[in-house]
Amino acid sequence: MQMKNKLLTLFVIFVGLISINWHSPSVQAATTIQNPSKVLVVYDSLNERNHRQEDVQTLSRMLMSMGQQVTMMAMSDYHAGMISKGHYQAVITMINWPGMKFDNPAFDRDRHQFNGKKLHIGPLMTADEKQNFPGNWQEINQQSFILKGQNNRYEQQVDFQRQIQLLDKVTGNEQALSQLVAANGTNQTYPFGIINGQDAYLPFFSSKGATLLSSIQLIAQWLGVHGNYVPYVDVRDFTPLSSFTATKEFIKNLDSLERNLIITTTSTTQNTDTKTFKNYLKFLRTMTRDNRAVVYLNVPALNGVDSSNDDTLMNMLTQEISTLIENKIFPLGISAPTYWNFDKYYQLNALNFGDATLLYNQINNQDYHTQTSTAKAYQTMFFAIPHSALKNIKWNINGRYTDFTFPMPVTVDYHFPNSKAKAEKINREIKALPFAPENQYLYQFNTGISTQTQNLRGKDGVISLNGTPVSEIDFHQIKQQTAGIRKNQDQTGHLTTRRIVDKINNVLIVIIVVTLIVLFGMLAIGRKLYLRMFKNRNLKRTKGAKKK
Amino acid sequence: MLTKIRQKLHAWAEPFERWLPPVRLGILLLALITIFLLFVPPVSGPVDDGTYNLILHANGLREFTGDPNYYKYFVPQFPILQYYNPDAHLYLSLQNVLIQAAILLNKIFYSSKIFDVRFLGAIYTVLFLLASRLLFKGLTHRLTGKKAYLIVLLGVFFLGDTTYTVYFNSFYIEPLDFVMMIAFVGCGLLAFQQTTTRKILKYYSGQVLIAFLFLFVSRQVAFLVSALCISLVGGIIFIRGRQWKLSAIILVTALIPMSIFIGSLYSNPNHNQNVYQSMTLGAMPSTKNPGKSLAEINIRPQNEILRGTSYDAPYAIARSDSATIQKGFIDEINYAKLVWYYGTHPSTLSKLLQTGLENKNVARTKVGVYEKGAVKQGDEDKTFFQWATIAKGFILPKKFGFYFIFAILVISVYSVSCVRGLEMGSKLYAARLWMNCGLLLMMFLAFISPIIISGQTNIIRQLTMSSTLLDLLVLIIISDSLQHDIWITRDTVLLTRAGEDGDANEE
Numbered sequence A: 001m002q003m004k005n006k007l008l009t010l011f012v013i014f015v016g017l018i019s020i021n022w023h024s025p026s027v028q029a030a031t032t033i034q035n036p037s038k039v040l041v042v043y044d045s046l047n048e049r050n051h052r053q054e055d056v057q058t059l060s061r062m063l064m065s066m067g068q069q070v071t072m073m074a075m076s077d078y079h080a081g082m083i084s085k086g087h088y089q090a091v092i093t094m095i096n097w098p099g100m101k102f103d104n105p106a107f108d109r110d111r112h113q114f115n116g117k118k119l120h121i122g123p124l125m126t127a128d129e130k131q132n133f134p135g136n137w138q139e140i141n142q143q144s145f146i147l148k149g150q151n152n153r154y155e156q157q158v159d160f161q162r163q164i165q166l167l168d169k170v171t172g173n174e175q176a177l178s179q180l181v182a183a184n185g186t187n188q189t190y191p192f193g194i195i196n197g198q199d200a201y202l203p204f205f206s207s208k209g210a211t212l213l214s215s216i217q218l219i220a221q222w223l224g225v226h227g228n229y230v231p232y233v234d235v236r237d238f239t240p241l242s243s244f245t246a247t248k249e250f251i252k253n254l255d256s257l258e259r260n261l262i263i264t265t266t267s268t269t270q271n272t273d274t275k276t277f278k279n280y281l282k283f284l285r286t287m288t289r290d291n292r293a294v295v296y297l298n299v300p301a302l303n304g305v306d307s308s309n310d311d312t313l314m315n316m317l318t319q320e321i322s323t324l325i326e327n328k329i330f331p332l333g334i335s336a337p338t339y340w341n342f343d344k345y346y347q348l349n350a351l352n353f354g355d356a357t358l359l360y361n362q363i364n365n366q367d368y369h370t371q372t373s374t375a376k377a378y379q380t381m382f383f384a385i386p387h388s389a390l391k392n393i394k395w396n397i398n399g400r401y402t403d404f405t406f407p408m409p410v411t412v413d414y415h416f417p418n419s420k421a422k423a424e425k426i427n428r429e430i431k432a433l434p435f436a437p438e439n440q441y442l443y444q445f446n447t448g449i450s451t452q453t454q455n456l457r458g459k460d461g462v463i464s465l466n467g468t469p470v471s472e473i474d475f476h477q478i479k480q481q482t483a484g485i486r487k488n489q490d491q492t493g494h495l496t497t498r499r500i501v502d503k504i505n506n507v508l509i510v511i512i513v514v515t516l517i518v519l520f521g522m523l524a525i526g527r528k529l530y531l532r533m534f535k536n537r538n539l540k541r542t543k544g545a546k547k548k
Numbered sequence B: 001m002l003t004k005i006r007q008k009l010h011a012w013a014e015p016f017e018r019w020l021p022p023v024r025l026g027i028l029l030l031a032l033i034t035i036f037l038l039f040v041p042p043v044s045g046p047v048d049d050g051t052y053n054l055i056l057h058a059n060g061l062r063e064f065t066g067d068p069n070y071y072k073y074f075v076p077q078f079p080i081l082q083y084y085n086p087d088a089h090l091y092l093s094l095q096n097v098l099i100q101a102a103i104l105l106n107k108i109f110y111s112s113k114i115f116d117v118r119f120l121g122a123i124y125t126v127l128f129l130l131a132s133r134l135l136f137k138g139l140t141h142r143l144t145g146k147k148a149y150l151i152v153l154l155g156v157f158f159l160g161d162t163t164y165t166v167y168f169n170s171f172y173i174e175p176l177d178f179v180m181m182i183a184f185v186g187c188g189l190l191a192f193q194q195t196t197t198r199k200i201l202k203y204y205s206g207q208v209l210i211a212f213l214f215l216f217v218s219r220q221v222a223f224l225v226s227a228l229c230i231s232l233v234g235g236i237i238f239i240r241g242r243q244w245k246l247s248a249i250i251l252v253t254a255l256i257p258m259s260i261f262i263g264s265l266y267s268n269p270n271h272n273q274n275v276y277q278s279m280t281l282g283a284m285p286s287t288k289n290p291g292k293s294l295a296e297i298n299i300r301p302q303n304e305i306l307r308g309t310s311y312d313a314p315y316a317i318a319r320s321d322s323a324t325i326q327k328g329f330i331d332e333i334n335y336a337k338l339v340w341y342y343g344t345h346p347s348t349l350s351k352l353l354q355t356g357l358e359n360k361n362v363a364r365t366k367v368g369v370y371e372k373g374a375v376k377q378g379d380e381d382k383t384f385f386q387w388a389t390i391a392k393g394f395i396l397p398k399k400f401g402f403y404f405i406f407a408i409l410v411i412s413v414y415s416v417s418c419v420r421g422l423e424m425g426s427k428l429y430a431a432r433l434w435m436n437c438g439l440l441l442m443m444f445l446a447f448i449s450p451i452i453i454s455g456q457t458n459i460i461r462q463l464t465m466s467s468t469l470l471d472l473l474v475l476i477i478i479s480d481s482l483q484h485d486i487w488i489t490r491d492t493v494l495l496t497r498a499g500e501d502g503d504a505n506e507e
Helices: A002-019 A027-031 A053-065 A082-086 A105-113 A209-223 A244-252 A275-287 A312-326 A338-342 A344-349 A420-431 A475-492 A496-535 A541-547 B002-019 B022-038 B052-058 B094-109 B118-139 B145-159 B162-169 B174-191 B197-214 B219-238 B242-265 B271-286 B290-296 B301-306 B335-344 B346-362 B387-395 B400-423 B428-454 B464-482 B490-497
Strands: A037-043 A068-074 A090-094 A117-121 A137-143 A145-148 A154-157 A161-167 A178-182 A189-192 A194-196 A199-202 A232-238 A261-265 A293-298 A331-337 A356-360 A380-386 A410-415 A447-450 A455-459 A462-465 B077-079 B114-116
Touching: A037 A053, A037 A082, A053 A068, A053 A090, A053 A209, A053 A338, A053 A380, A082 A105, A117 A209, A145 A209, A154 A209, A161 A189, A178 A209, A194 A209, A199 A209, A232 A275, A232 A293, A232 A380, A244 A275, A244 A420, A261 A275, A261 A331, A275 A293, A275 B301, A293 A312, A312 A344, A312 A475, A331 A338, A331 A455, A338 A344, A338 A356, A356 A447, A410 A420, A496 B400, B022 B118, B022 B145, B022 B162, B052 B094, B094 B114, B094 B118, B094 B174, B114 B118, B118 B145, B118 B162, B118 B174, B118 B464, B145 B387, B145 B464, B162 B174, B162 B464, B174 B197, B174 B219, B174 B464, B197 B219, B197 B242, B219 B242, B219 B428, B271 B290, B271 B301, B271 B335, B271 B346, B271 B428, B290 B301, B335 B346, B335 B428, B346 B400, B346 B428, B400 B428, B400 B464, B428 B464
Parallel strands: A037 A068, A037 A090, A090 A117, A117 A199, A232 A261, A232 A410, A261 A293, A293 A331, A331 A356, A356 A380, A380 A410
Antiparallel strands: A137 A161, A145 A154, A145 A178, A178 A189, A194 A199, A331 A447, A447 A455, A455 A462, B077 B114
């Protein structure tokens, strides 16, 4: 009896221990920022005719890079109470098509009652918004301006403005970072954008040029985001289909750039035994030699949406990552079009792999799976500025490089060259950038990706796989192991019945061929015999009878 | 005891033969099977594989939108467009004529808002029964009694196979190919068994008409009509009378350039997809070193990474309509290169044909044969009367060489009978030889061309024509051997000669 009791208690304890969940929380949760600041952006229209979707996407990416959890919404989709229900810290009103005068009274009311940060971008400011700023509002028509950055670090002529509302000057505690100088000779100066405590105003927004730089500064200041990041450079979309001659030329110049590049690549899970794929891997290894470049894995291109809810995408990316790691290529982040971050399925099955992302604009061919209006804020998100957007900015520099810095991680974005000439061009352009070369990626950032079994991290100058620095790992062994596993899988797949049927088929063919030969042989012999009947005899009745 | 049973059977046989002669029995059986399959709920039909779009819109119909499972099971109903239809360029195609007729019937008897595809199935069934009647008559022309019933039952077994007839409830062109081919062979058989020139001409002109109509069915078949002309040569040999012979020769020789011309007139909306997949699912998988093969025909060898991918695969390295794929791959392919490549590497072609072969005889129309509301899952297939296909899957060897041997066998046997027949003064057998040669050629081309042109896309559907021809050839051979027409002797030849020299009743 005593023994029984003891065993019983042991058993109960055992069951109790098992039922406690010993597993640590999933790695997935660590990729996004815990408790990020929430921003709601309400825009009047995408104004596709004037290509304002670019601006809307750029704004969303900018906010994401600043660590904000962004919710984008068209004004017509806003219902009363959404601001309070969503617990937003900041609300942005963006007017892209003032001519249409879109309006939503519920939004106006909720925004008026909202106590958090408010920003208005564009014209058509309402009266209550204007009240937040002391000073005189002036309406200026038909005027060109030169936008001068803070401390005059840069300047650029901005697009001709038909109608714009500006404060004539800054009074009191407001902040103005950049200046608009009238280009009509009067040199009249207005603040470009203004912050007054919780409220801010930007007269216009653009995804290009000095306007972009000044907008970034204003929005960051308004949100309380501070940082001093010198831009990195990213070269996007190296694939097995990229021109290998261009790639060779590109690699030749890598060292002379003296920079860490971020190279994004779209890999594949098919045809990994071909020479092309092996060359592709070799190039990636060469590019990342001595960590002179860092690789980000690009999500696959979509030909339409795969509406199933299965694990295809996740498994594909897991396998791609595993193949890359086996071949000593260590992606430290995920790259994707912006709209993927506004899609629940893609967030969960693709973007969640890494805590570092690089998003780029894609206006056409948006194949959503489960669209959502709220994007996730990843721990490190680079804001990619296309290199063409920085053209024509006049930098006022002492020395070789500007001391202008960004409040969040930024890259200057190039597309991977598809010809030798383009590779040379990229090389020249990168060397001519006004930003100091940054080559401390692994020290400056703590980024990585992880699958269920493999955890890559780049930190403190070292890349580690599952905690061990990759320089100490024997990849040859890993490769042999996975090759062995794959080989075993191949062998079990054959059906033995198929082989039997094949053999029977062969036998059948042989039989038929032999029969045919014999048949023709017999025909020939038979004909000979038949003719012999008539050779040596005289013509008889047999022939005549036949003629009937 | 046995004699009593025998007597009873004989007593039964007489009225049986009177009321249900072999042909009528065959038609009845086919009708029963087909009607049960197509019209009795749960109704069967193939699933839209994405290509219905064009045909639907050109005819004023559209799919039910908003149904996520639309591509998973058979949908029998389509809304009729009530208002302006921007895609209504009704191109001249036989299929469209039939669909319009079906829509008309639908509007009269059912509704003017929803089109039920069973009306189209009904039209196809009627045509099918008519064509089968021609075929059965041709097959049993000189047969009586048990042999006739045997051949008819075999015909029902092969042709009533639901793998073929399930397509009647669809917008694919396969059912039209199927029915017209049966009619063509039926006319051919009948043409050569008539005694008067008038009747010969009646059936022969039917054959020519069908060949001509084939031009308007689809792109693939239009090109194949030139092979069909070889069959028609048989009729030219058989016809007596200078003026008829001449007109037949003119018609048939005119058909060949017409077929090429009209074939090339067809627009090909899937061109890019076909070109892409002819390489990725055709030429590339059959070699060990695709990069080298690509380099041999002046295509960028890096494209080997695309081997095995389909044009509309959801996840890819680059979008199919991007410059990387269009300019870097698709633009570099043309069919001349492909044919040259297959010509210089026959082993790759045979490997490709092998895979096609495995699919042709074994796979049945599996996907989504049931409607949504049926008791079973939408994905299950009905093995109801697919026994012919299943049997073929087991019996027929999977090596492509078998078909070569089969062809040689047919040609040699019929050549022998042709020569013997000519010796004995009968042109019937020569005509027969030509017809069978034409059918054989069609069978090969119908098999090879979809594989070369579009790799392995939709292969099961496109190979229907080839397997129909195989069935028809087997039926012809069996019927001929039952009629003692294969190894002809003086006695059997005499039967047909009566109508040839001295057509007393020539009109």
